[in-house]
Amino acid sequence: MIYKRSSALFADAERVIPGGVNSPVRAFKGVGGTPIFVKEAKGAYLYDEDGNRLIDYINSWGPMILGHAFEPVVNAVIEKAKKGTSFGMPTEIETKIAELAISMVPNVDKIRFVNSGTEACMSAVRLARGYSGKDKIIKFAGCYHGHSDSFLIQAGSGAVTFGTPNSPGVTQGTAMDTLLARYNDLDNVKELIIANQSEIAAIIIEPVAGNMGCIPPKDGFLNGLRDLCDENDILLIFDEVMTGFRLAKGGVQELMGVDADIVCFGKVIGGGLPVGAFAARNEIMNHLAPLGPVYQAGTLSGNPLAMAAGLAMLTELNQDNQVFKRLEEKTAYLQDGIAKALNTNNVLHTINRVGSMISVHFDKDPVIDFETAAKGNNETFKTFFHGLLAEGVYIAPSAFETWFITDALTYKDLDETIAAIEKIAKTL
Numbered sequence: 001m002i003y004k005r006s007s008a009l010f011a012d013a014e015r016v017i018p019g020g021v022n023s024p025v026r027a028f029k030g031v032g033g034t035p036i037f038v039k040e041a042k043g044a045y046l047y048d049e050d051g052n053r054l055i056d057y058i059n060s061w062g063p064m065i066l067g068h069a070f071e072p073v074v075n076a077v078i079e080k081a082k083k084g085t086s087f088g089m090p091t092e093i094e095t096k097i098a099e100l101a102i103s104m105v106p107n108v109d110k111i112r113f114v115n116s117g118t119e120a121c122m123s124a125v126r127l128a129r130g131y132s133g134k135d136k137i138i139k140f141a142g143c144y145h146g147h148s149d150s151f152l153i154q155a156g157s158g159a160v161t162f163g164t165p166n167s168p169g170v171t172q173g174t175a176m177d178t179l180l181a182r183y184n185d186l187d188n189v190k191e192l193i194i195a196n197q198s199e200i201a202a203i204i205i206e207p208v209a210g211n212m213g214c215i216p217p218k219d220g221f222l223n224g225l226r227d228l229c230d231e232n233d234i235l236l237i238f239d240e241v242m243t244g245f246r247l248a249k250g251g252v253q254e255l256m257g258v259d260a261d262i263v264c265f266g267k268v269i270g271g272g273l274p275v276g277a278f279a280a281r282n283e284i285m286n287h288l289a290p291l292g293p294v295y296q297a298g299t300l301s302g303n304p305l306a307m308a309a310g311l312a313m314l315t316e317l318n319q320d321n322q323v324f325k326r327l328e329e330k331t332a333y334l335q336d337g338i339a340k341a342l343n344t345n346n347v348l349h350t351i352n353r354v355g356s357m358i359s360v361h362f363d364k365d366p367v368i369d370f371e372t373a374a375k376g377n378n379e380t381f382k383t384f385f386h387g388l389l390a391e392g393v394y395i396a397p398s399a400f401e402t403w404f405i406t407d408a409l410t411y412k413d414l415d416e417t418i419a420a421i422e423k424i425a426k427t428l
């Protein structure tokens, strides 16, 4: 495939946008080469600026779960846009999507809409702190909760100490309030709780991790966290920005039968427009301004176009009782195909999958946390990525990303993808 025009557009972009992109992972730093510029997309396919058709396994990093330019969503946005695009005043559609979201998600009474997953997680943590009167939070290495300061933290020197900033601009003071634990390691969480008795407001977690590849929680891990939170008066925050409205109508809370205290959403809930949200029971949500003292606001929060897209998306997911089953079956089919292709060619690998989240790691050992995810062979991944791209299959340009399956994929698309992988596996 030829990427002449994409390369030229990237050069133009680099002159006026840092690194040529408005979000770093798009820049292909993890795989080398220059990013592909999209012209348009429909269903399961991207069409790039050089006229290539790509089967898309990113799907805007999750939102396009029913495919690109999904008609009910597009039409809802067009109709709304004709009537004004923003008012900064309440509109009925905000209540409609709130009612629907709350009816789909277990254990929540109220929901507040924001503009991104980052905002949702940042606000959820503020709410947890305001509600509990405590400052510290526990997060897990390898989990991503957006780019706000409290989350850009890496492991400090000692296992039971506070974290250190992993980006310049994050202050040491902020880092001191974020404790870092190993995913799937309940004992590690216990140690942190004991060392910081009565200081921890919340534990925030991707209940199925998706930002270090897909990593399922071990049996009993989420329940164990729930118990630890109850015993120590800590709020459990599920960051379901990726898993929400993807793994089940009610997300991981429903799928795995574990209740969180605050749940964060993004991605699918906005149908491809900039939307995030966080939700909880009344006793917690009523602490939020203007009802309570915890401040949180947004000029464009609940924007009518965004709400129209989100409402159309959730309505579709709510009506279609087979959609999550279909997504899972397609992803399992893909998993089988990938495994066969890699096994036949003796390529060391581990595939993790939960529902329609799947990731391929080029290491033979189980991938259960950030450390084991980081062990994968990145050179093999790069070859795999560029090989797939040359065959017209677009996966995320980083070994730490989950593939996002869309229901727009047909079995013919999946077979084409598997055939491409069979071809590339011979070169790995």
Ligand SMILES: *Cc1c(COP(=O)(O)O)cnc(C)c1O
Binding pocket: 115, 116, 117, 118, 119, 121, 144, 145, 146, 147, 206, 210, 211, 239, 240, 241, 242, 266, 267, 276
């Ligand atoms: C994508 C993501 C975020 C951040 O959402 P943005 O909309 O990019 O700010 C937060 N948490 C998780 C789990 C995510 O996957």
